[in-house]
Each structure stands twice: as structure tokens, then as C-alpha cells.
Amino acid sequence: MLSVSPSPNEVAPPPPPAPITSTGTGIANLPNQRHKIVAKNGANFTVMVCGESGVGKTTFVNTLFTSTIKEPKILAKRHMTKNPPKTVQIQITKAELEEKMFKVKLTIIDTPGFGDYVNNRYASIPIVDFLDDQHEKYMRQEQQPCRKGAVDMRVHACLYFIKPTGHTLTPLDIEVMKRLGSRVNLIPVIAKADTLTPANLAKFKQNIRDVIQAQNIQVYSCPIESDDETTSRRNINIMNAMPFAVIGSTQDVLTADGRKVKGREYSWGVAEVENDEHCDFKKLRSLLIRTHMLDLITTTEENHYENYRQTQMETRKFGDPRTQPNENAKFKEEEDALRKRFTEQVKNEESRFRMWEQRLLSERDRLHSELEQQGRRVTELQHEIDSFYYQRDTVKSIRK
Ligand SMILES: Nc1nc2c(ncn2[C@@H]2O[C@H](COP(=O)(O)OP(=O)(O)OP(=O)(O)O)[C@@H](O)[C@H]2O)c(=O)[nH]1
Ligand SMILES: [Mg+2]
Structure with a gap:
């Protein structure tokens, strides 16, 4: 069995992965200096997908598996259908890629989409918690005397799916991306990508790049410099494609020229997953499991994990010694979030009371004027009664 669905906060260790042979994505091409280490130990590589609900995260994961691994039947546990069901909890799928002498234990973490609610401010909390928890678990294991068999689920690459609106990043995208970018590649x-015209896609990409820069969002940037000119050119090519536009589909369709490809069929033709003219799926897959896997692993270890570790050490040094270091930082974040929420709720309540007060005051004024009117009416009636008695008495006295 390859997939497990533990709760977001409690990730149960998944069962051992079944070995699968890759379709030749070139793990053997990992840079030489790291070659031996990887060959000896094998690499643990973890990718996470996240983003708004219904943007195609699960379909992308399935596409990645079916296009990368020769025996998708082993992954039958996943919903490989055209329209996968809504992901409701963090889902972990493990597979083992093997190419020549190299083994990569690939873990893909699919997350539930957010953006369904009016207030999505806290939408990314489970994902951020998951990322921090993996660093924390690893750090605690590292501090143990025996570190053999340590479970490492630190996320090496987090793919953030952007809705193909053709405009720009939403405030929710910006907020979530900022939080993710400081923790993970x-x-x-x-x-x-098949829902945008090439011109709109190019414009959309540029808008996104501009916002990323203007908002100072930390995104993964692969090293461009290399002794080898071809590699440098390839890296520049990859960087120019960011943000990667993808088409997800596990369906085999027939193109006009008779090729059977993974793609999406339209009346005007086929949008092909693995066609560089149609989208950047191949570039992204190559970056992940071929050309930059090692860089993603190294930067996670050297930058993101190290940042986390240092922050925790600082907190431990200056924080309350009775509190666990991670908890200190987490409590701080939670406290800030709670304080913000509390202030907001107080403000909301205040404005509710103010409106209520306003309503009561205008009701009071209305009743006052009604009372005055009624008073005037009473006086009028009293006059009428007086004049009635006066007339009756006059008539009586005349009769007498
Ligand atoms: N046109 C088009 N549709 C896609 C693409 N990828 C996925 N879809 C469709 O979008 C719908 C949602 O896809 P999912 O993969 O379930 O989306 P998700 O992001 O996992 O959704 P949640 O699990 O709810 O967060 C399905 O009907 C897919 O067939 C794509 O590249 N192009
Ligand atoms: Mg899903």
C-alpha cells in the first residue's frame, strides 16, 4: 500500500514503499560531488503541493506519478480518475525511484485546498504547522544519542498552485506564499495552463513575477552559475520559466497527428502535458526529480532547517526554560494570531453595539414624536368632548 491519510497534525509513518523503476528521468545525472553519497545512502526527497481548492493539485500529483513511474498500477490506491475527489486531509504517497544504482525515496504530500470560505485568514495554518512539525521532529531526533533510523519528512519543495485567473496574485496568495517562502523552497x-491563451499566460507570468518581487516573497531560485555552459544555459532556461505553468491529466488522448499522449482534449485539439509548447510540466518535473533535486535537498538542510534550528535555539536561550523551544515560538505565533483575532472581534462587537445604540436612539425619537402626536390628539379630543358637553348643557338650559 502506498498511500496513507493521517490527520494534519499527526502524521503516522506510512508503510514501506514498494520499489518502482523510473522511466529514466536521469537521477544518475546528479552532480558528481554528491553522487557517491546518494549512491550509498539513497536520497529522501519530499515534495508538497498546496493552493486553493480545485486548482488541480491532486491531478498534478497523479500526473507526476503516471508520467514518471512505469507501473502506475502499484499506485492504484490513489484516485487516478479524471476528476479526483476533494482532498480533505493531508495525504502522503510514497514511492521509490530507482535508476541504475541510485535510489530515491520520493514522498509527495497532497494537502486540502483552501479558499472556500469568506474568511481564509487562517487557511494556511495546518500546512505551516506541518512544515514546522517536520523540522521539529527531525531536530529532536538529531538530539538523541542514537540517530539511526531517524524519520525525515522535511519538505524539500513546496509547489504553490496559483489559480489561472490571468490577472495577478490574490491577497490570500501573497499572505500564504510569504509564510511558506520563509520556511521551505x-x-x-x-x-x-490550458485555460489561458499563450499571450495571457505570458502576461500573467510577468504580473506574478512583479508581485513576488514587490512583495518580497521568498521563492526558490536555482543556482545558475556552472562550469559547464550547457548546464548554465539550462538553469537560465528553467529560471525564466518560473512560475511554471502546468497542465495536469492522467488521461491518454490522441493528437491530430496520431500520437497517444497525456493531455486534455478540446474541440480545437489536445493540450499536451509533456509538450514544452503547451506548458512547463516537463521543465518542472525535470527540476524536481532530475536536475535540482540535490540542490533542493541541500538548501532545505542548509537554509530552511538551519534557520528553524537557530530560531529554536535562540528561543530556548532567551525564553522560559520550562517551555519547550518549539512551543515558545509556536505559542508566540499563536498568541499574536489570537491577539489579532481578539482585537478584531472587539472591534466588530463595538461596531455592532454602536449600530444597536443608533437603532435604539432613533426608535426612542420615533416613539417620542409619536407620543407628542398622541398628546396633541388627546388635547384635540378633550376639546371636542368639552365642546360636546357645552353644547349639550346649552340645549338643556334652552329647553328648560
Ligand atoms: N482544464 C484543466 N482542468 C484541470 C487541470 N488539472 C485538474 N483539472 C480539473 O480540476 C478539477 C479539480 O482538480 P483536483 O486535482 O481535484 O484539484 P485539487 O486542487 O486537488 O482540489 P482540492 O482537493 O479540493 O483542493 C478536476 O475536475 C480536474 O479534472 C488542468 O490542468 N486543466
Ligand atoms: Mg486535491
């Missing part, structure tokens, strides 16, 4: 991805 963040790779922005434009979902459902």
Missing part, C-alpha cells in the same frame, strides 16, 4: 506554479 517555494516553487510557484500556474495551474490549468
Whole structure:
């Protein structure tokens, strides 16, 4: 069995992965200096997908598996259908890629989409918690006397799926991406590229790049410099494609020229997953499991994990010694979030009371004027009664 669905906060260790042979994605091409280490130990590589609900995260994961691994039947546990069901909890799928002498234990973490609610401010909390928890678990294991068999689920690449609106990043995208970018190698991805025209896609990409820069969002940037000119050119090519536009599909369709490809069929033709003219799926897949896997692993270890570790050490040094270091930082974040929420709620209540007060005052004024009117009416009636008695008495006295 390859997939497990533990709760977001409690990730149960998944069962051992079944070995699968890759379709030749070139793990053997990992840079030489790291070659031996990887060959000896094998690499643990973890990718996470996240983004708004329904943008195609699960379909992308399935596409990645079916296009990368020769025996998708082993992954039958996943919903490989055209329209996968809504992901409701963090889902972990493990597979083992093997090429020549190299083994890569690939873990893909699919997350539930957010953006369904009016207030999505806290939408990314489970994902951020998951990322921090993996660093924390690893750090605690590292501090143990025996570190053999340590479970390492630190996320090496987090693909953030952007809705293909054709405009720009939403405030929610910006907020979530900022939080993710400071913790993990963040790779922005434009979902459902087949729904945009090439011109709109190019414009959309540029808008996203501009916002990323203006908002100072930390995204993964691969090293461009290399002794080898071809590698440098390839890296520049990859960087220019960011944010990667992808098409997801596990369906085999027939093109006009008779090729059977993974793609999406339209009346005007086929949008092909693995066609560089149609989308950047191949570039992204190559970056992940071929050309930059090692860089993603190294930067996670050296930058993101190290940042986390240092922050925790600082907190431990200056924080309350009775409190666990991670908890200190987490409590601080939670406290800030709670304080913000509390202030907001107080403000909301205040404005509710003010409106209520306003309503009561205008009701009071209305009743006052009604009372005055009624008073005037009473006086009028009293006059009428007086004049009635007066007339009756006059008539009586005349009769007498
Ligand atoms: N046109 C188009 N549709 C896509 C693409 N990828 C996925 N879809 C469709 O979008 C719908 C949602 O896809 P999912 O993969 O379930 O989306 P998700 O992001 O996992 O959704 P949640 O699990 O709810 O967060 C399905 O009907 C897919 O067939 C794509 O590249 N192009
Ligand atoms: Mg899903």
C-alpha cells in the first residue's frame, strides 16, 4: 500500500514503499560531488503541493506519478480518475525511484485546498504547522544519542498552485506564499495552463513575477552559475520559466497527428502535458526529480532547517526554560494570531453595539414624536368632548 491519510497534525509513518523503476528521468545525472553519497545512502526527497481548492493539485500529483513511474498500477490506491475527489486531509504517497544504482525515496504530500470560505485568514495554518512539525521532529531526533533510523519528512519543495485567473496574485496568495517562502523552497506554479491563451499566460507570468518581487516573497531560485555552459544555459532556461505553468491529466488522448499522449482534449485539439509548447510540466518535473533535486535537498538542510534550528535555539536561550523551544515560538505565533483575532472581534462587537445604540436612539425619537402626536390628539379630543358637553348643557338650559 502506498498511500496513507493521517490527520494534519499527526502524521503516522506510512508503510514501506514498494520499489518502482523510473522511466529514466536521469537521477544518475546528479552532480558528481554528491553522487557517491546518494549512491550509498539513497536520497529522501519530499515534495508538497498546496493552493486553493480545485486548482488541480491532486491531478498534478497523479500526473507526476503516471508520467514518471512505469507501473502506475502499484499506485492504484490513489484516485487516478479524471476528476479526483476533494482532498480533505493531508495525504502522503510514497514511492521509490530507482535508476541504475541510485535510489530515491520520493514522498509527495497532497494537502486540502483552501479558499472556500469568506474568511481564509487562517487557511494556511495546518500546512505551516506541518512544515514546522517536520523540522521539529527531525531536530529532536538529531538530539538523541542514537540517530539511526531517524524519520525525515522535511519538505524539500513546496509547489504553490496559483489559480489561472490571468490577472495577478490574490491577497490570500501573497499572505500564504510569504509564510511558506520563509520556511521551505517555494516553487510557484500556474495551474490549468490550458485555460489561458499563450499571450495571457505570458502576461500573467510577468504580473506574478512583479508581485513576488514587490512583495518580497521568498521563492526558490536555482543556482545558475556552472562550469559547464550547457548546464548554465539550462538553469537560465528553467529560471525564466518560473512560475511554471502546468497542465495536469492522467488521461491518454490522441493528437491530430496520431500520437497517444497525456493531455486534455478540446474541440480545437489536445493540450499536451509533456509538450514544452503547451506548458512547463516537463521543465518542472525535470527540476524536481532530475536536475535540482540535490540542490533542493541541500538548501532545505542548509537554509530552511538551519534557520528553524537557530530560531529554536535562540528561543530556548532567551525564553522560559520550562517551555519547550518549539512551543515558545509556536505559542508566540499563536498568541499574536489570537491577539489579532481578539482585537478584531472587539472591534466588530463595538461596531455592532454602536449600530444597536443608533437603532435604539432613533426608535426612542420615533416613539417620542409619536407620543407628542398622541398628546396633541388627546388635547384635540378633550376639546371636542368639552365642546360636546357645552353644547349639550346649552340645549338643556334652552329647553328648560
Ligand atoms: N482544464 C484543466 N482542468 C484541470 C487541470 N488539472 C485538474 N483539472 C480539473 O480540476 C478539477 C479539480 O482538480 P483536483 O486535482 O481535484 O484539484 P485539487 O486542487 O486537488 O482540489 P482540492 O482537493 O479540493 O483542493 C478536476 O475536475 C480536474 O479534472 C488542468 O490542468 N486543466
Ligand atoms: Mg486535491
